[in-house]
Amino acid sequence: MGIQRNHVASEVHAERWALHGDATVAVHTRPLTREEQLWRAVWEIGPDVAVLDGVTALQVAGLQHFDEPAIHCSVVHTARVVWPSGVSAHKVIRRVPGETVPVGIPRTRPAVAALRAAHWAVSDR
Numbered sequence: 001m002g003i004q005r006n007h008v009a010s011e012v013h014a015e016r017w018a019l020h021g022d023a024t025v026a027v028h029t030r031p032l033t034r035e036e037q038l039w040r041a042v043w044e045i046g047p048d049v050a051v052l053d054g055v056t057a058l059q060v061a062g063l064q065h066f067d068e069p070a071i072h073c074s075v076v077h078t079a080r081v082v083w084p085s086g087v088s089a090h091k092v093i094r095r096v097p098g099e100t101v102p103v104g105i106p107r108t109r110p111a112v113a114a115l116r117a118a119h120w121a122v123s124d125r
Contacts, residue, residue, distance in 0.1 A: 021084055037086070038105050041071045044084040049075045051106040053090060054120050057113035060105060072120070074108070090120060 008025055011017040018026045021044040026032065032040060038060065042050045052060060054072035070088040075081055077091040101107050108116070 035105075038071060041073050041084060041087045042106050045073055045075065045081050045087070046079070047106065049079045049081060051075075051100050051108055053092075053108045054088075054113055054117040057107040058110060058117060060107055061110045061113070072117075074116070088120075090116070092116075 008017065011027075012019055012025075015029060016027075018029045020026055020032060020040050023043045024040045026036070038052060038056065042052065050073045051057070052072065053074035055063070055066065055068045056070075056072040059066070059068070069086075071086055072088045072090060073083075074090040074092045076095060077093055079091075083089040099108055099112050101109055107113070
């Protein structure tokens with residue numbers, strides 16, 4: 001986008017922008033919204049390998065009345081990643097064609113997300 005590291009550094013130093021990890025820069029200083037936190041999770045892990053999954057993917061798809069503060073992301077088990085704070089890490093064996101939604105925040109389709117959410121749940125409830 002034509003913005004150099006030194007420009008970002010000066011905006012952060014002037015407290016007009018804020019860093020939220022190694023790959024996430026907010027062009028504001030307020031706390032991140034839920035949607036911004038979801039994008040941050042994907043960007044910090046790596047947009048080529050990470051997708052929202054489980055309960056988090058279901059919430060993005062429209063699930064209501066189910067609170068889960070953690071952001072669930074999955075990566076293929078061979079990926080070497082650093083998991084940011086606030087993100088529940090899940091490694092999966094493989095991705096199959098059509099498993100992810102092709103628009104918006106990278107995430108699994110609701111059917112896959114529901115199965116994984118049930119598998120990763122800490123209780124039957």
